[in-house]
Amino acid sequence: MPITSRAQAHALDAKDPLALLRGRFRVPDGITYLVGHSLGPVSEPALTRLKAHAEGAWAKDMVGAWNSAGWIDLAGRVGDRLAGLIGAEPGSVTVCDSVSVNLFKLVAAALPLAEGAPVIRIESDEFPTDRYIAEGLARTLGVPCEILPPGASDAALIKGGVLIRSAVNYRTSEIADIARTENAARAGGALVIWDLSHATGLIALELGQKGALLATGCTYKYVNGGPGAPAFLYVASGLCDRLQTPIPGWLGHKRPFDFDPAYEAADGVGRFVAGTPPILSLAALDGALDIFEGLDFSHLHEKAQILGDICIRQAENLGLRTLSPGPGKARGGHVSLQHDHGYEIVQALKERGRQADFRAPDTLRFGFSPLILSYTDVWDTMVDLADIMATQLWTAPRFALRAKVT
Amino acid sequence: MPITSRAQAHALDAKDPLALLRGRFRVPDGITYLVGHSLGPVSEPALTRLKAHAEGAWAKDMVGAWNSAGWIDLAGRVGDRLAGLIGAEPGSVTVCDSVSVNLFKLVAAALPLAEGAPVIRIESDEFPTDRYIAEGLARTLGVPCEILPPGASDAALIKGGVLIRSAVNYRTSEIADIARTENAARAGGALVIWDLSHATGLIALELGQKGALLATGCTYKYVNGGPGAPAFLYVASGLCDRLQTPIPGWLGHKRPFDFDPAYEAADGVGRFVAGTPPILSLAALDGALDIFEGLDFSHLHEKAQILGDICIRQAENLGLRTLSPGPGKARGGHVSLQHDHGYEIVQALKERGRQADFRAPDTLRFGFSPLILSYTDVWDTMVDLADIMATQLWTAPRFALRAKVT
Numbered sequence: 102m103p104i105t106s107r108a109q110a111h112a113l114d115a116k117d118p119l120a121l122l123r124g125r126f127r128v129p130d131g132i133t134y135l136v137g138h139s140l141g142p143v144s145e146p147a148l149t150r151l152k153a154h155a156e157g158a159w160a161k162d163m164v165g166a167w168n169s170a171g172w173i174d175l176a177g178r179v180g181d182r183l184a185g186l187i188g189a190e191p192g193s194v195t196v197c198d199s200v201s202v203n204l205f206k207l208v209a210a211a212l213p214l215a216e217g218a219p220v221i222r223i224e225s226d227e228f229p230t231d232r233y234i235a236e237g238l239a240r241t242l243g244v245p246c247e248i249l250p251p252g253a254s255d256a257a258l259i260k261g262g263v264l265i266r267s268a269v270n271y272r273t274s275e276i277a278d279i280a281r282t283e284n285a286a287r288a289g290g291a292l293v294i295w296d297l298s299h300a301t302g303l304i305a306l307e308l309g310q311k312g313a314l315l316a317t318g319c320t321y322k323y324v325n326g327g328p329g330a331p332a333f334l335y336v337a338s339g340l341c342d343r344l345q346t347p348i349p350g351w352l353g354h355k356r357p358f359d360f361d362p363a364y365e366a367a368d369g370v371g372r373f374v375a376g377t378p379p380i381l382s383l384a385a386l387d388g389a390l391d392i393f394e395g396l397d398f399s400h401l402h403e404k405a406q407i408l409g410d411i412c413i414r415q416a417e418n419l420g421l422r423t424l425s426p427g428p429g430k431a432r433g434g435h436v437s438l439q440h441d442h443g444y445e446i447v448q449a450l451k452e453r454g455r456q457a458d459f460r461a462p463d464t465l466r467f468g469f470s471p472l473i474l475s476y477t478d479v480w481d482t483m484v485d486l487a488d489i490m491a492t493q494l495w496t497a498p499r500f501a502l503r504a505k506v507t
Numbered sequence: 508m509p510i511t512s513r514a515q516a517h518a519l520d521a522k523d524p525l526a527l528l529r530g531r532f533r534v535p536d537g538i539t540y541l542v543g544h545s546l547g548p549v550s551e552p553a554l555t556r557l558k559a560h561a562e563g564a565w566a567k568d569m570v571g572a573w574n575s576a577g578w579i580d581l582a583g584r585v586g587d588r589l590a591g592l593i594g595a596e597p598g599s600v601t602v603c604d605s606v607s608v609n610l611f612k613l614v615a616a617a618l619p620l621a622e623g624a625p626v627i628r629i630e631s632d633e634f635p636t637d638r639y640i641a642e643g644l645a646r647t648l649g650v651p652c653e654i655l656p657p658g659a660s661d662a663a664l665i666k667g668g669v670l671i672r673s674a675v676n677y678r679t680s681e682i683a684d685i686a687r688t689e690n691a692a693r694a695g696g697a698l699v700i701w702d703l704s705h706a707t708g709l710i711a712l713e714l715g716q717k718g719a720l721l722a723t724g725c726t727y728k729y730v731n732g733g734p735g736a737p738a739f740l741y742v743a744s745g746l747c748d749r750l751q752t753p754i755p756g757w758l759g760h761k762r763p764f765d766f767d768p769a770y771e772a773a774d775g776v777g778r779f780v781a782g783t784p785p786i787l788s789l790a791a792l793d794g795a796l797d798i799f800e801g802l803d804f805s806h807l808h809e810k811a812q813i814l815g816d817i818c819i820r821q822a823e824n825l826g827l828r829t830l831s832p833g834p835g836k837a838r839g840g841h842v843s844l845q846h847d848h849g850y851e852i853v854q855a856l857k858e859r860g861r862q863a864d865f866r867a868p869d870t871l872r873f874g875f876s877p878l879i880l881s882y883t884d885v886w887d888t889m890v891d892l893a894d895i896m897a898t899q900l901w902t903a904p905r906f907a908l909r910a911k912v913t
Contacts, residue, residue, distance in 0.1 A: 136570045143569075147561075164545050164864070198782070202608055230756050236755070328573075329783040329789070330785065332782070349639045360866065362631060375608055380788070381735075381788045382786070
């Protein structure tokens with residue numbers, strides 16, 4: 102049922118169980134933060150945990166905190182918590198490096214196991230880093246990298262090889278059908294590396310149930326882990342022992358403190374940890390995960406869908422083009438719109454405290470993080486959008502000037 | 508002149524300009540921290556900067572902090588500060604990833620430029636991660652990895668290839684002759700990747716002057732950047748434009764926010780940044796570098812030498828074997844000793860508040876971080892060591908029991 106009035110939005114807020122969580126985040130007064138798909142806001146437990154590890158463990162126990170504060174296995178413990186968010190078994194996720202580095206490691210490790218001629222495939226509209234990594238690794242190994250047209254990857258899986266694929270497209274917010282793609286991959290002997298960056302913390306991913314084998318994702322979007330928070334890396338149990346990481350660092354060794362001259366990979370996903378993880382950033386992420394304890398992901402995603410629907414309906418009324426799946430259709434947490442004056446519109450919204458983001462040349466992105474936004478917030482933002490579109494403020498000279506500057 | 512009395516140690520403290528800096532660190536009362544070669548202690552500016560970026564920038568500006576708090580070029584700015592510590596030109600250092608990942612990137616990038624048959628060389632007593640990475644990359648690329656006996660690398664450079672070499676050996680504390688090695692490398696068309704982990708923040712490295720071209724190092728030892736603080740990566744200016752990173756992430760792109768389908772490497776060392784750096788850990792490191800403003804590295808290193816000399820003289824008197832260069836000889840900031848009851852000795856020291864570290868089966872390591880230790884601290888520690896050796900407490904059953912547990 103579409104929301105057609107502020108009263109309806111308000112009624113949904115009144116019975117929204119997620120509304121209680123909003124107070125655990127520090128979002129400045131007067132700001133409607135619609136950029137949680139880029140960088141999630143800080144939460145109280147993230148700050149508390151960060152302080153405990155910096156002013157507490159590091160300051161008081163110094164090197165002893167590797168044991169006393171559990172730094173030595175923090176990556177694995179935070180990994181286990183993230184496993185809960187993506188529907189993976191405990192022990193199948195660790196936290197290390199960035200999505201870029203993890204994609205590199207996973208694709209390199211998967212290539213020898215994939216059937217057919219060794220090849221890395223990726224659709225042309227994937228997140229740029231994913232494509233750069235695919236091409237960089239292909240060049241390094243001397244294997245081909247095939248750039249596929251959008252939507253062509255399932256069909257290509259029949260030929261084997263390794264495919265990089267996003268669970269939610271960073272631009273359109275379309276959701277990939279993980280189970281269908283994994284079925285196609287199995288049929289062709291291909292392996293798929295999932296980039297879960299725009300999905301984790303929002304969608305009930307159910308990786309295990311859907312047969313996903315390999316994945317990575319960032320933790321600074323809907324997981325709210327903090328700027329540049331370390332990424333996670335998932336390998337389905339059973340597969341790990343057949344995978345060799347190209348970057349075998351000391352902390353991925355079976356016995357890191359033996360300082361063996363010979364590398365022996367740790368059992369399970371821990372072998373993909375290379376060097377020492379950034380503990381302070383990891384601690385903030387650990388705290389941020391407190392928010393998700395006991396949360397129902399189908400509820401999170403449903404709320405984000407309704408918020409996105411409010412936006413898309415209004416946008417269509419106002420003549421903006423929609424790049425994302427329309428009302429009632431499954432999509433991720435953000436909605437992308439296009440307008441020739443997108444930059445000016447985003448600036449005008451910002452002046453009213455509504456923060457969205459803009460991607461050149463003409464795309465407006467609104468992120469609907471269900472933990473920090475109310476239905477009324479989004480309704481009111483769309484009222485502001487209508488007002489801005491009605492007055493067309495960008496025709497005024499100051500906006501024209503700004504547009505030139507970018 | 509050897510220190511032969513507590514009064515002499517005390518007199519040196521009285522005129523030590525570094526003594527003033529000690530108050531800027533939080534080392535718990537009653538602790539003599541001799542493990543700064545493993546994890547440096549927290550400093551007030553590190554905590555202040557961390558708080559400013561977490562409770563300040565992230566909480567207040569959220570995604571806007573990429574610009575308002577300068578996160579977008581923080582890696583480069585912290586890199587420039589680190590350039591000062593290693594004697595490199597501004598613009599030649601960035602901060603990213605771990606030493607493991609950076610070694611991987613640098614060796615892979617250097618191999619096509621080295622003369623002779625492609626090969627990765629490393630001495631057998633280098634830090635384990637360096638060797639694992641050399642072997643992991645060699646396997647990935649299908650090139651040989653040659654493990655050299657200790658001391659054999661300079662002679663091997665005549666054959667070209669890429670060599671990984673530590674500026675200070677993690678075990679013995681021996682200092683490599685960077686200028687001599689680089690001369691040999693030039694003669695043979697080889698390229699050397701320096702691991703500066705045990706040297707940075709302690710030794711006047713003068714990389715530029717000594718002709719070093721490629722290096723990485725960690726920032727959590729003498730730089731006191733925090734647990735798992737991101738590593739740095741150095742490429743001599745002029746060389747960078749000929750190097751391709753195997754892991755081309757979005758933040759190493761020339762125009763990261765254009766989201767170009769084609770990768771175009773950033774000018775200079777910034778191309779080696781792959782994914783988003785862990786900003787909170789990076790912020791703490793930035794703060795930790797405040798301590799080094801205006802410091803004279805020859806003075807830092809000289810103090811560490813004198814502290815190490817006090818230790819080695821006493822150790823030799825007490826019948827411990829010394830793995831490190833003896834009194835008066837150049838060494839890094841730590842001293843390694845050996846004793847069959849090394850574990851029990853380190854435990855007994857710890858009970859007196861003297862924290863050193865132990866490496867199985869029999870090595871005691873004392874780190875002499877000159878920013879936090881006084882001459883008297885080290886003198887008194889050695890008096891305690893003598894006392895422990897005299898009473899031989901480890902012959903008591905409880906120590907025997909503990910030794911079995913490890």
